[in-house]
Amino acid sequence: LLVNASEALGRPIPETLFGIFFEEINHAGAGGLWAELVSNRGFEAGGPNIPSNIDPWSIIGNESSSLTLSTDDSSCFERNKVALRMEVLCDTEGTNICPAGGVGVYNPGFWGMNIEKGKKYNVVLYVRSSGAINVSVSLTGPNGLETLATHDITASASQVSNWTKMEVLLEANATNPNARLQLTTTRKGVIWFDQVSAMPNDTYKGHGFRSELAEMLADLKPKFIRFPGGCFVQGGRLKNAFRWKSTIGPWEERPGHFGDVWMYWTDDGLGYFEFLQLTEDLGALPVWVFNIGISLNDQVSTSNIRPFVQEALDSIEFARGDPNSTWGSMRAAIGHPEPFDLRHFALGNEDCGNKNYQGNYLKFYDAIKKAYPDIKIITTCDRFSQKLDHADLYDYHVYKSAKDMFSMAHQFDLASRDGPKAFVSEYAVNGKTAGKGNILAALAEAAFLIGIEQNSDAVSMASYAPLFVNDNDRRWNPDAIVFNSSQLYGTPSYWAQCFFRESSSATVLHSTLQTNTSTSQLIASAIMWENSGDNKSYLRVKIVNFWNDTVNLKISVDGLEPNSTILLSGSTKTVLTSGNPMDENSFNEPNKVKPTQSPLENAGKDMDVILL
Numbered sequence: 001l002l003v004n005a006s007e008a009l010g011r012p013i014p015e016t017l018f019g020i021f022f023e024e025i026n027h028a029g030a031g032g033l034w035a036e037l038v039s040n041r042g043f044e045a046g047g048p049n050i051p052s053n054i055d056p057w058s059i060i061g062n063e064s065s066s067l068t069l070s071t072d073d074s075s076c077f078e079r080n081k082v083a084l085r086m087e088v089l090c091d092t093e094g095t096n097i098c099p100a101g102g103v104g105v106y107n108p109g110f111w112g113m114n115i116e117k118g119k120k121y122n123v124v125l126y127v128r129s130s131g132a133i134n135v136s137v138s139l140t141g142p143n144g145l146e147t148l149a150t151h152d153i154t155a156s157a158s159q160v161s162n163w164t165k166m167e168v169l170l171e172a173n174a175t176n177p178n179a180r181l182q183l184t185t186t187r188k189g190v191i192w193f194d195q196v197s198a199m200p201n202d203t204y205k206g207h208g209f210r211s212e213l214a215e216m217l218a219d220l221k222p223k224f225i226r227f228p229g230g231c232f233v234q235g236g237r238l239k240n241a242f243r244w245k246s247t248i249g250p251w252e253e254r255p256g257h258f259g260d261v262w263m264y265w266t267d268d269g270l271g272y273f274e275f276l277q278l279t280e281d282l283g284a285l286p287v288w289v290f291n292i293g294i295s296l297n298d299q300v301s302t303s304n305i306r307p308f309v310q311e312a313l314d315s316i317e318f319a320r321g322d323p324n325s326t327w328g329s330m331r332a333a334i335g336h337p338e339p340f341d342l343r344h345f346a347l348g349n350e351d352c353g354n355k356n357y358q359g360n361y362l363k364f365y366d367a368i369k370k371a372y373p374d375i376k377i378i379t380t381c382d383r384f385s386q387k388l389d390h391a392d393l394y395d396y397h398v399y400k401s402a403k404d405m406f407s408m409a410h411q412f413d414l415a416s417r418d419g420p421k422a423f424v425s426e427y428a429v430n431g432k433t434a435g436k437g438n439i440l441a442a443l444a445e446a447a448f449l450i451g452i453e454q455n456s457d458a459v460s461m462a463s464y465a466p467l468f469v470n471d472n473d474r475r476w477n478p479d480a481i482v483f484n485s486s487q488l489y490g491t492p493s494y495w496a497q498c499f500f501r502e503s504s505s506a507t508v509l510h511s512t513l514q515t516n517t518s519t520s521q522l523i524a525s526a527i528m529w530e531n532s533g534d535n536k537s538y539l540r541v542k543i544v545n546f547w548n549d550t551v552n553l554k555i556s557v558d559g560l561e562p563n564s565t566i567l568l569s570g571s572t573k574t575v576l577t578s579g580n581p582m583d584e585n586s587f588n589e590p591n592k593v594k595p596t597q598s599p600l601e602n603a604g605k606d607m608d609v610i611l612l
């Protein structure tokens with residue numbers, strides 16, 4: 001491998017080349033990155049109709065003798081009227097004595113709540129009753145026997161005759177990753193509950209994100225976040241698509257919605273504002289994916305698309321408009337008067353072939369460009385198959401076998417360098433060869449990313465998909481980060497991405513692989529970047545060996561300036577491999593496949609390396 005370290009022969013890599021794609025799939029957000037512990041906190045999972053679906057809320061006590069549960073539409077929240085009505089039939093005295101510990105309801109969260117000793121949890125609930133109440137709010141083990149934290153709320157009839165917000169801070173005295181929240185009482189009467197929330201009070205930057213998951217994202221140093229999804233944005237039906245105006249404002253007032261592609265309810269605690277906040281917290285640019293009136297099964301004709309276009313314009317004003325503007329003032333009222341740095345707007349997802357796409361697209365394009373000429377518009381139409389006039393970027397999705405993904409490293413070698421650039425917003429090895437995310441898949445993806453790095457004058461942005469999976473609801477396989485209530489690990493695909501975290505804004509150097517049979521299964525690239533921490537220049541060579549044997553490779557670096565600050569002493573090599581290409585990580589062995597770094601003993605102008 002010949003590398004020329006002269007920057008003059010290299011090419012700057014776009015600032016935003018590598019980022020992440022967040023989709024509400026696999027409970028990535030609800031029951032994942034969004035730290036809310038209560039599932040179905042507003043009892044709305046069945047939609048606005050009565051009776052609603054209170055799942056996974058369950059009864060504590062005997063349904064016929066000690067209490068009855070039902071839903072009605074008496075909530076004080078206009079956009080989500082469903083409330084839980086609990087009629088307690090037993091009491092502390094008389095003929096029908098409540099069991100010790102009381103009767104009531106519990107919520108097991110998303111396959112168990114992770115409650116940790118010494119940590120604090122903010123519980124908020126809305127209560128109404130026709131009489132005085134005495135309700136124990138408790139975090140307990142999975143069967144209710146072990147109490148991890150508890151607090152009694154008492155109120156007179158007059159205090160709770162109207163809906164009243166109650167707030168409790170619980171500190172856990174023990175750890176249980178499979179805990180639940182209980183609301184119990186031993187007093188006869190009728191109590192209504194609504195909007196019951198439990199949040200750990202140590203979320204990422206205090207913004208509601210589950211810390212350890214957000215930290216894994218931060219470690220990737222993503223330059224952008226595409227959100228809130230692909231098919232999730234489309235919806236199976238338009239009525240179930242993500243509509244941002246329903247996801248902003250006080251969480252209690254959000255109606256929530258059923259994501260009918262990945263088939264689960266979300267309370268939309270992770271709404272449009274929170275996504276923008278996440279981008280800012282991670283130092284990434286937002287890429288806002290917008291439904292342009294087309295779902296997987298129904299659509300709005302171009303002649304009726306105007307309200308959707310207005311929604312798009314309003315969303316931009318919300319993100320970056322003046323704090324005195326209609327929607328900008330709502331952002332300011334939430335506590336963020338400064339604009340978010342929204343520069344990219346994706347019109348639709350995978351719906352280019354749809355009969356209304358072109359017509360709808362142009363209406364959005366014209367309106368957005370007129371109001372915000374600097375915003376880069378992303379089309380879902382593929383530049384390989386058609387000429388694109390009205391687009392700054394085109395969205396390109398690649399899901400392949402490992403072998404085919406390795407070959408895709410050359411997909412952009414011949415792509416035109418003029419006109420719209422590619423945004424490879426979804427790529428991954430999937431199918432049988434990928435398992436649940438193995439080394440083989442990661443190697444092929446790394447090869448593909450090396451190809452993108454080398455062709456970064458034709459590709460501006462790239463992100464892996466999907467990002468997250470809650471192991472209890474695997475709707476798509478593989479994924480980059482696997483978690484349950486208390487555990488998490490990166491798949492090899494996650495770790496492969498870490499090799500590229502310095503690439504955005506770096507210089508891709510001129511390099512040539514002299515190939516023979518085995519080296520045709522190699523792909524390599526070299527980058528150089530200046531580290532702002534120590535103002536020194538670093539050079540990184542990345543090589544993927546897709547051959548089924550070890551390869552001895554000579555690396556020669558030419559063109560180093562005599563006074564170059566490129567570090568040779570202290571150089572390291574980082575290896576992502578293990579014995580078997582099918583190896584995967586798991587909760588039991590989360591670090592089985594992880595990059596290992598060691599000193600590069602023979603660092604210099606000429607180096608012999610062995611690629612396993």
Ligand code: AHR
Pocket residue numbers: 023025229230231232349350397426465466476
């Ligand atoms: O990443 C999973 C899905 O794959 C996305 O929702 C969609 O855009 C693609 O088909």
